[in-house]
Amino acid sequence: MTASNPSPTTAAPETDPRLAEEQAHLDAVYARLDRMRANTRRRLGETLRESAGTPQALSERESYEKMYNEDLAKFDAAEHNLYFGRLDLTDEALAAEPVDDRGDATEQVRRIGRIGILNDDDRDTTLLLDWRAPLSRPFYLATPAAPEGIDRRRHVRTRSRAVRSVSDEYLQSGQIDGDRADVNVVNESALVDALNAARTGEMTDIVETIQREQDEIIRTTHRGVMVVQGGPGTGKTAVALHRAAYLLYTYRDLLSRSGVLIIGPNDDFLRYIGQVLPSLGETGVLLSTIGDLFPDVHAAGVDTRAAASLKGDQRMLAVLKAAVRGRQSLPGRGGITVPFDGYELMIDNDVIGAARSAARSTRRAHNLAQRTFIRVALDELAAQHARRIGSSALDGSPLLTSADLDDIRQELELDDAVVTTVTSMWPQLTPQGVLRDLYADPAYLRRSTRGWTDEERAALHRQASPAAADADLSPADVPLLDELAELIGYRTDEADRIERARWRQRLSEAQDALDILTGSAPQDLEDDLDPEILMAYDLIDAEQLAQRQEHTQYRTTAERAYTDRTWTFGHVIVDEAQELSSMAWRMVMRRIPNRWMTVIGDTAQTGDAAGSTSWSDVFTPYVANRWRLSELTVNYRTPSEITVYANRLLERISPEQQAPTSLRSNGIEPYAIRAADGDGARAAAALVSEADWSGLTTIITADAAVADARAAVAAVDPTIQVHAITASKGLEFDNVVVLEPADLVDGSPRGLSDLYVAVTRATQRVVVVHEKDLPEDLRDMARVGKQVTR
Ligand SMILES: Nc1ncnc2c1ncn2[C@@H]1O[C@H](COP(=O)(O)OP(=O)(O)OP(=O)(O)O)[C@@H](O)[C@H]1O
Numbered sequence: 210m211t212a213s214n215p216s217p218t219t220a221a222p223e224t225d226p227r228l229a230e231e232q233a234h235l236d237a238v239y240a241r242l243d244r245m246r247a248n249t250r251r252r253l254g255e256t257l258r259e260s261a262g263t264p265q266a267l268s269e270r271e272s273y274e275k276m277y278n279e280d281l282a283k284f285d286a287a288e289h290n291l292y293f294g295r296l297d298l299t300d301e302a303l304a305a306e307p308v309d310d311r312g313d314a315t316e317q318v319r320r321i322g323r324i325g326i327l328n329d330d331d332r333d334t335t336l337l338l339d340w341r342a343p344l345s346r347p348f349y350l351a352t353p354a355a356p357e358g359i360d361r362r363r364h365v366r367t368r369s370r371a372v373r374s375v376s377d378e379y380l381q382s383g384q385i386d387g388d389r390a391d392v393n394v395v396n397e398s399a400l401v402d403a404l405n406a407a408r409t410g411e412m413t414d415i416v417e418t419i420q421r422e423q424d425e426i427i428r429t430t431h432r433g434v435m436v437v438q439g440g441p442g443t444g445k446t447a448v449a450l451h452r453a454a455y456l457l458y459t460y461r462d463l464l465s466r467s468g469v470l471i472i473g474p475n476d477d478f479l480r481y482i483g484q485v486l487p488s489l490g491e492t493g494v495l496l497s498t499i500g501d502l503f504p505d506v507h508a509a510g511v512d513t514r515a516a517a518s519l520k521g522d523q524r525m526l527a528v529l530k531a532a533v534r535g536r537q538s539l540p541g542r543g544g545i546t547v548p549f550d551g552y553e554l555m556i557d558n559d560v561i562g563a564a565r566s567a568a569r570s571t572r573r574a575h576n577l578a579q580r581t582f583i584r585v586a587l588d589e590l591a592a593q594h595a596r597r598i599g600s601s602a603l604d605g606s607p608l609l610t611s612a613d614l615d616d617i618r619q620e621l622e623l624d625d626a627v628v629t630t631v632t633s634m635w636p637q638l639t640p641q642g643v644l645r646d647l648y649a650d651p652a653y654l655r656r657s658t659r660g661w662t663d664e665e666r667a668a669l670h671r672q673a674s675p676a677a678a679d680a681d682l683s684p685a686d687v688p689l690l691d692e693l694a695e696l697i698g699y700r701t702d703e704a705d706r707i708e709r710a711r712w713r714q715r716l717s718e719a720q721d722a723l724d725i726l727t728g729s730a731p732q733d734l735e736d737d738l739d740p741e742i743l744m745a746y747d748l749i750d751a752e753q754l755a756q757r758q759e760h761t762q763y764r765t766t767a768e769r770a771y772t773d774r775t776w777t778f779g780h781v782i783v784d785e786a787q788e789l790s791s792m793a794w795r796m797v798m799r800r801i802p803n804r805w806m807t808v809i810g811d812t813a814q815t816g817d818a819a820g821s822t823s824w825s826d827v828f829t830p831y832v833a834n835r836w837r838l839s840e841l842t843v844n845y846r847t848p849s850e851i852t853v854y855a856n857r858l859l860e861r862i863s864p865e866q867q868a869p870t871s872l873r874s875n876g877i878e879p880y881a882i883r884a885a886d887g888d889g890a891r892a893a894a895a896l897v898s899e900a901d902w903s904g905l906t907t908i909i910t911a912d913a914a915v916a917d918a919r920a921a922v923a924a925v926d927p928t929i930q931v932h933a934i935t936a937s938k939g940l941e942f943d944n945v946v947v948l949e950p951a952d953l954v955d956g957s958p959r960g961l962s963d964l965y966v967a968v969t970r971a972t973q974r975v976v977v978v979h980e981k982d983l984p985e986d987l988r989d990m991a992r993v994g995k996q997v998t999r
Contacts (some may be wrong), residue, residue, distance in 0.1 A: 225375070231295075231365050232372045232560030233755075234320060238292050238336050239370050241326055252276035266296045283490035287323040292337060293417045294348045295363040299381060302358025306761055323416060326488055336577035341415045341428075341458040349424040356380035364399045364417070404845055404873060408943050408972060412482045414489055415447045425454045426807075426839050434836035436786075436808045438823050440869035441855065441969030442846025445809040446482060446939060449782045452807050454489040456780055467779030468770045469494045472502070474785040478939040482487040484974035493532075495770050495778075499793050502800075503691055504772050510683035514818045515668040520685035521790020521819025524661075529689060531657040532647045533575050533696045537565055537582075538634045547626050552597055554627065554783060560589040561634050568635060573597075574698025577640055582635040583628070590627065640693035644686060660919045680833035685819070688792035691799065694774060768878045777802055781853040785939050786810035786827075794827060813863040814938070814966050815959055844869040846941055850878050851968060851975050857986040858965040879968075879975040880991040886980050890921035893946045893978040898926045901972060904943025907932050917947060934963045937970055945971040951981040 256273045291314065296319045298306070303317050313442045327338035347357040359380050366373045376398050400418040419427065425436055426448050439445050453469050471481045471494055479496045486494050500508035512520065519525070544557030564586035568578040570905045594617050599609030602814055609617075621627050639962065648671045660664055671681070682690070693699070770776040781801040787799065787810040798804075821827045828836040844852060849871040856868040883890035893908050899908075907930040912920045915933035922929050932940070934953055947953070947967045954960035964984065968975050977987060 227363075227375050227377075228372050231292075231375055233541070234336075235292055235365075235367060235370065235372055237328075238322070241292065241328060241336055242284055242287070242336060244329065246281065247262075247327070249280045249284070251279050253281070268484050269436065276652065277414060279492065281323060282487070286488050286490045289368060289488070290323065292320060292322040292367065293365055294340075295319065295361075295365060296321070296345075296348055296351075296359050297361040298358055299356075299360045302360075305358070309331055319344055321348050339458065341455050346424070346428070349419045350421050351380050352421075353380050353382070365764050366399075379834075389538070392713050395870060400845075403871065404972070408941060409479065410489070410905055412446065412450075414485050415444070415451065416489065419451065420444070420553065420843065422839075422841055422843070423448045425450075427455050428838075431837055432802055432805050434806045434808060434828055434832050436810070436828070436836060436838045437841060437842030438811060438824065438838060439809075439964065440468075440811060440859070440866070441814065442844040442941070443841035443869050444843075444845050445841060446784055447485075448841070449488075449784050449807060449809045450482060450485045451520070453494055453780075453782055454491050455485060455834075457491050457493065460779070464779045465493055467777070469780045469782065470770065470778045470798065471782045471784065472786075472789075473498060474788050475906050475936055477936055478785070481940055497771070498684065499516075499789065499796070500687050502796060503640075503694075504774050506682060506690065507652045508682040508684045508689060510686070512679040512683040512685050513668065515665075517683070517685045518792075518818035519665055519668055520689060521792050521817070523791045525689060525792055526795075527694065528647075528657050528661075529643075529696060531659065532643050533638065535656055536575070536636060536643065536652060537569070545630055547629060547630050549594065549624060550598075550620065552594065554594060556586075556590065556630055560586055560593070561631075563589055564631075565635070574696060575635075579632070579635050579637060579697040582633055586631045586634075587618060587621045587627075590631075591621055594621075599794075604728050635773060638693075638697045638699070640697060641682070641691050641698055642692040643697070644682075644689055647772055675716050685790065687790075688790065688796040691774065691796040692792065695799070718797050718929045722938075730821075730892065742796060766997055774813070776800065779803075780805050781809070782807045782809065784809045784816075787812050787815040787822070787826075788817040788820040788938070790817065791821075791827075792819075794831075798831055813859055813866055815964055817935075818959070820959075840867075842867065842869055844871045847871060848877065848973065849874040850876070851971055854879060854967050854975075854987060854990070855965060858961055858968070861986070862961050862965060875973060877974045878991055879977065880984060881979060882978040882993050884978055884980050888982045889949050889978050890918040891925060892921040893918075893948045894925035894929055896976065896978065897929050897944075898945075902944045904973065906930065906944040906946070907937070907942045908946045908948050909934055909937050910948040911956040911963070913956055914949065915951055933968055941970050941972055943972050944974045944976075945949070947977045949979050949981060950977055950984050950987060954984050 256270055256277065257268055267867075298317050298319070300317075311442060318636055320335075320337050321340055322337040323340065324337065325335070325342060326337040328334045328336050336498050340348075348361050348362060351357040351362060354880060357380075362378045364376045366375070400420070403415065405419050415423075423444050424959065426435070429435060429452075437445055437448060449471065453471060457464050458471060471482075473482065473496060475498055478499065483496065486492065529947040539558045539561050542558070546553040547552070564582045564584075567585040568582035571578045571581050573581075591614055595609050595614050599613065623714060647657060648669055651666075651670060653667055655669060658669075689702055770778065778800055781797060783806065786808045807823075809827075810824075812824065815822055823837065824836070847855065852868070852871040859866060859868050882892065882896065890908075897906055897908065908918065908922060909932050912933040912935050915931060919931045922931050930942075945967065947964070950964050950967070953963045956963070961984075977983065977990060981989065
């Protein structure tokens, strides 16, 4: 095949034979998809109708049900833009391709789509290659400089099962109009279309336009920690999500059992990215914030910066250890007397000290060592009692046999007062309980924070919430709960207890169900049951029924992982990873002992006072120097008009970092509006409501100012969005109004980073509204009006 058309073309539909050719293929692909869907539905129906007598048959039936449902979800997800790319190999490349197992030669044309589809003809020809298949890779990598045996790459745009346009690039001719040698862009026309599209508030996938540097990260075979650093808008999040999809495709067996966890900075962000993986046909991924990673806790409390910073610090480790040890108490100098068997037992420091040493020397977690503590304390008390009642009045020698001692020991075990007193010195703990007491009890806090300043203690102190124990837990508390759960050994006992309680509950529900069934038998049979009539009890007992319910409460890997704190994942992806504190990293690392992780972030965007500014500091303690860094260098989001300001900020935040190259300019210069004192939020709202900007718009302001800003904006137009800077992390909007940048800079120890994040959220336009003087780097921004007044 030779190059006949040296430039990318998008043809007029009525004249171009390529459209008809691609439409014919598209029709064949959709026809096959429809047959697959119909077959799967039929099989699902059959499966559901099958009776499953034994638990094993039931479990088999459920795994088929799961498989068919997943397939149907995948087909539905693939419906939109199913086929998007085509590669035509050169004759030489084709000749060099190996023949496959059946002796068939490789096809000269490869068609690429969201999922792989084989035809149901007798040769199982490939109608569509999955974008993740190795044979699809040149679609993302080939350039005129390195054409990878590709003669022509074609982009096929479709809508509702109809081909809208095609555009071709001829890679052998060595020159392709539009491809930008400076930033190494492939598939440029499709990319530019994607980047210019108005945002919807939900992230979309980028399978049609993945770029080379992104593809290399998505498909990396590295099995350790891989850090992807890149400026705002370089596609880090997009890459993370496509890597998850790629890994699930390539290591399907392994990862469908162990699961993939993606950690994001906040709920808004998770909602924003939530549709990307399902649109790629992948649903088995758990998306979570740090604040939601501890089962049954939804941390909605808000910390002061000082508190969040302390809670994220590794020094908390010693504090939590001390807090747990602080619950292993001694009775004090006088001891405690408890009546027993007509005498007074003395529970004193010697008795409890011996029990405590024994329990501590087991090196088991607190709750798990309690058994040793109680055993040794009761042994000591039994010996004390035996000495008192069973020694010779003459010489004090023991009169009691070891059997007598055993009897005393057993009686002690049954004595509530004794056991309660002993246990109170080594009680069963819960992470929530310890944390709440630590914050609420100044003496306990002081004992647990040796070497801390009073100011630091005051930052942690908080009144115990009269409501639920975890009502005011903050996201920074969650890693502390997790740490405490380890120290306490809460997991095993508590998980067992919950599991047993759930089972008892199911059993009793099953019993109730059976009782209802039996109760609804015809009354006239009550006294004289017809032996020919089978009753529910004859068919199934409560235990079996409960088991059956257990099976039907089928949960995905992600769902099971979510409710189990000790679940370890096959792969973990952390997005906006620069925001995680040291304590949060400890929690994440517990979820991934194999350390197979993709970590995405930008240390220049760190806003959290406990976040990190050095990847080496984060990972060296866990994997020494065995972590790999990749960088993304092209900014796909922000036009160069905005990037000018962003880069100035970057230069001051992190001069050593290379500023990403903006891929496009749109001619829309950022500008600043000075508002009258106290009128900034209203002026920003007025600006937005009067503007005729297309796409999504938000006002971004400092966290501390967001409530007031929202109220003022709502008075103008309640539909206008206002985002606190922390909540805007990772999101993007077509138009961004940065409200009072001086507050962003002054409001936090990492203020310049916050401003950097704010201006880089925009895909089209930035306007600054301010009452105070502008930060230095924005001072030369064009001004519109000297002052906007009421
Ligand atoms: N190859 C690509 N093709 C099309 N769009 C892309 C591509 N790469 C990135 N984008 C788009 O660029 C925008 C920015 O991507 P993304 O949010 O992943 O960047 P980021 O590096 O995570 O940014 P931030 O650090 O600011 O959160 C998104 O709209 C994304 O869809």
